[in-house]
Amino acid sequence: MGDVPVKRTSRDIRTANRYEVLRQIIAHSPTSRQELAAATGLSLATVATLVGELLDLGMLTEVGFEDSAGGRPRGLVAVNASGGALIGVDIAETYVRVELFDLALDMLARADEDMRPGENRPEQVVAHVAAAVGSVVTQAGVEGARVLGVGVSVPGQVDRDRGVSEYAPNWDWHDVPLLDLLSEHIAYPLYLDNPLRACAVAELWFGAARGRGDAVVVNLGTGVGAGLALGGGLHRGVSNSAGEWGHTTLVLDGRLCHCGNHGCVETYVGAPGIMLNLRELSPSSPLLHPEDQTATIDALARGVAAQDPVALTVVRDTARYLGAGISNLVNVFNPEVVVLSSWVAATLGDPLLNEVREAVARHALKRPFAATEIVLSPIPTDPVCLGAATFALEGALQSVSQRGASVSRPRARAGPKG
Amino acid sequence: MGDVPVKRTSRDIRTANRYEVLRQIIAHSPTSRQELAAATGLSLATVATLVGELLDLGMLTEVGFEDSAGGRPRGLVAVNASGGALIGVDIAETYVRVELFDLALDMLARADEDMRPGENRPEQVVAHVAAAVGSVVTQAGVEGARVLGVGVSVPGQVDRDRGVSEYAPNWDWHDVPLLDLLSEHIAYPLYLDNPLRACAVAELWFGAARGRGDAVVVNLGTGVGAGLALGGGLHRGVSNSAGEWGHTTLVLDGRLCHCGNHGCVETYVGAPGIMLNLRELSPSSPLLHPEDQTATIDALARGVAAQDPVALTVVRDTARYLGAGISNLVNVFNPEVVVLSSWVAATLGDPLLNEVREAVARHALKRPFAATEIVLSPIPTDPVCLGAATFALEGALQSVSQRGASVSRPRARAGPKG
The missing domain is CATH 1.10.10.10 (Winged helix-like DNA-binding domain superfamily/Winged helix DNA-binding domain)
Structure with a gap:
């Protein structure tokens, strides 16, 4: 060894x-x-x-x-923007979003599919993805032959090489051969990864991590995690599962997490954790939409804008947990920039950012804190789709070194199947 | 930017x-x-x-x-073992240890200087280092001209390029120009860094991280931290302060840390933290030597060997904190190996390791845990001295690329001054 x-x-x-x-x-x-x-x-x-x-x-x-x-x-x-097209797929807990980009990574088409609670069997998810991929190709009017690849982001731990979703905690998926299932419907080269790394690579190519030595991209959605852009490239770890900051202990013996541990960062700052922060503060608050994460986070954002005291307190409480958790990343990685990304960060925006900055200042060591900028993602579109499409671009570029100067082309036919 | x-x-x-x-x-x-x-x-x-x-x-x-x-x-x-000599200096909170190595990094001489509590002014520390460096050169009988360099490890945050101890929390040092002070007594090329990185580079060259893609070297002494050997090299961060895992929050609102934060890992698993674990469990335990960390940790190790229930409980409690904290590193870095290093780990040995492994298994995600080995440092001598000497070796090798094929030589004279 x-x-x-x-x-x-x-x-x-x-x-x-x-x-x-x-x-x-x-x-x-x-x-x-x-x-x-x-x-x-x-x-x-x-x-x-x-x-x-x-x-x-x-x-x-x-x-x-x-x-x-x-x-x-x-x-x-x-x-050569029209030299090819790239597709990015964001499979989230509550929706599937697919975007098609030209080679300048400008978005040409988008398709959204909502998933009902409980609609999370692999075949159901695959059907949504296939439909949305078909839709963006049709909308954009690009020839299928020009699609260089499809990057697919799925939550949890993935085996990129085998194209397998090893573990998706929110759905309790174990070893789902997602790319094999998708390839029955989609004829383009497929690349699998997860939203942490999709957001990190999007920031590295097009956002706040571009040209920075070390960046941590904090992903705030239903799940949370940290994409690690170190030395200009992604840090993946030995089995491609690095960045599971959402499952680090912040409150020893704290809230039970679905991963089995107690007191994980995610249980306090993921969308369901924020809903619990709200429920503990004000169980009957009209801000709370018990079955709807998006509606609750939207309501909190509106509440903060209207100076609603409950909304302000919930954001401050959440920022306190988030600030302590981000301080841990600042002290361990000593990054140049910490980027807050994904839909919860985008929805709560500057009020959350300001509270987080104050909380990090209280918890982090002074010198690494002074060396770190904390920003919201500047990417105006869905960073997961953009990052997933970037994986397809990287895949096309990498296939060059492996096969000489010829970009990989769709295997069988010009458009999405069935 | x-x-x-x-x-x-x-x-x-x-x-x-x-x-x-x-x-x-x-x-x-x-x-x-x-x-x-x-x-x-x-x-x-x-x-x-x-x-x-x-x-x-x-x-x-x-x-x-x-x-x-x-x-x-x-x-x-x-x-060519006799082609040169390298010196490693471990400035710790309670002692200065200096070792002289040949080019095969076999140790030829050692000198120890104890520091009394409170004896921590820069001039006092510098005098101890200079005396010990003089001693090892004399003991080894090497010509001073063959000493290629002296690596110096000092706790806390350091600016390697300027040779400055930016912040040593246990002594409240701020911006001490340590290499300038040392160069008044020592004429060899000097290289400054901290024990986290010294232990990590020692494992990378000679220990459990050699040939491993990603390794985390957990340093357990008075202070604690994590040296990060990623992709075969040290991850230093943007201002050379990465790895401050000892100052990550494990227990939100927990014990007050000297860094100003509450609930830092270090307050539970550094030597003073372990003493507090013991005091909380059994205030009048004969294992406790209130003013002497080394004696207390030694007593705990003997107590565990004798199946003393208080000692066993303290080690188990400490391993519980340590296990949760190490799980955070496993989940974030997804390393191939976690190495427990420094004197507390060496003293408590296998009983601590076994408890830590069980605790990590309870807290970490299954897949990164399965990909990670947790071991005690296999380095039989002081890893900080060895790592510091390795920095001197790296410095000598690096000076080659900068100046052509000529190893840097002592600046002024053949032996230590004063």
Whole structure:
């Protein structure tokens, strides 16, 4: 055991550099190879090689020249937005959302499917996903052949390589072969991961973690967790389950969690935990919609805007737990930025952020706190869909290094099946 | 801000590969370039280049040939143990320990200096370090000119680049320019870091983290923390303060910590926290030596060996806190191995380890728990001294990439000053 080497291959570096160059180009099209070299710290020769590969793949396009004072005119490149399409699937506890993007990761179409409470058998979820994927392809009017891949985010622990949902605690799924089930309906290359990592990769490519050394993306939804963007890449852990901050003990012997532990962060700051905070404070509050997380969080947000004292207290209580839990992340990771992401963070917005900042200041060590910015996700659309689509983009880019200069194409037919 | 690039340079890779090759050679001398390539996953050409550099530096030596079935005889290399000396300094709350190593990191000499309670002004600590460094050089009889560097570990948060102890909570040090003070007495190149990272780098080079992808080294002493060996290197964070797990909240609104927060892990499992666990259980226990942490932990270890019920209960209580806290690390990092290091772990040994394993099994998520081994540090000597000496070795290796093939030498004179 002790001597298994940790391989650092030139291919890993090459893949990371390819991501970095494409990230820059997506953020700043059109741009020159010289600007890319300056922005990434890579040599001009390396940038030229990587740009050449991306041009060959049809992911970039040449868009003319700019003058350079006294020197030769510099060639400009831009993302070839219409060079392909990417689909991101956000399977959440209460809905399925699917979005289709062009190669600049601009969203072209969206489809939402609600799931009723209890509607959580794998076949039911797969049917919703297949219907929504069919819908976005039709809406966007893209040829199916241009879809480079579909990234799928499912809550809980996943085995990416086998495409299996190992454990989804809210549904009690165990070892569901989700990609096999989906591939009976969807003919595009499929990539599986979970919302923690989808949100983290979305921030890394397009949001508040872009260009930051170490970032923690705190995902606040029904479940909660922390996507870890360390050293410019995702930290996945040895079995791809890193980031389960929602299941760290904050209150020893506290509330019982569905994971079996007591006092987990998630039991205080996940949407059901926030509902419990509200119920404990004011059992008959009209803000409380017992069977509807979304309606309750929406009502809290409106209550805070209207200075409702119960809503203000619930947000403050929640921020106290959240602040202590985020301080733990700040002290352990010493990140440059902590990003609050997902629908609960988006709905409660700045009032939550302000309370959280004050709470973190009380709990965290002064120096790592001073080195950390705490922000709301700047991504205006569903970060899980965007991140899932980014996994499909990374998959397409990675298939280059594995198979030479040819992006993987749909296996069988041009559109979604059945 | 958002566009500062994350540079991945070929020099970083080269340095990491140089470490990896030297680690293998130290572990398995003599060895061939072919074996090194197989063990590290690097190409034979890369290994040959790195071995050549280390030979030029005098860190390796050629030691003959081995037959390879039918092929050309293979040249064997080994660490040139006498090619230089490295010194590791462990400044702890109650003592200073200094060890001198040869280049195979075998210890040649040790000096200990006790510090009385209250004896913690920087000048006092510096005087102890200088005396002990002088002592080990004299004992070992090495020429001062062969000392390649001195690694210094000091508790708390440090600025390595400036050589400053930014904050040492147990002594209330703030921004003490420790390396400047030491350099008035010690003429060798000096490298500053803290015990969390010293223990982690010792495990990475010589212990349970060697060859592991992701390891967490839990440091149990007066203070506690977690050294993070991720992807084969140390995770330091944006301001070099990552790993402050001792100051994460485990019991919201629990015991007051000297950092200002309540319920920190350290207040339950650091040596003073364990003493408090004992005092709360049995205020007049003969195991308790109120002013002496070491004596108390020693007494607990003897009590456990003798099946003393109070000692058994204290260790079980402590393991319960420790198990919940380590589960947080398992769930967040999903590491391959968790190593229990430093003097409290070494003293309480297997009885503590067994209780901790059971407690982690109760608190952690099943899948990351199943992927994680929990072990005591296999390093038989002081891991902080070994790790500090390793920082000096890394410093000497790094200076190669910065200055060409010449190891940094003492600045002024051959021995310690004063």
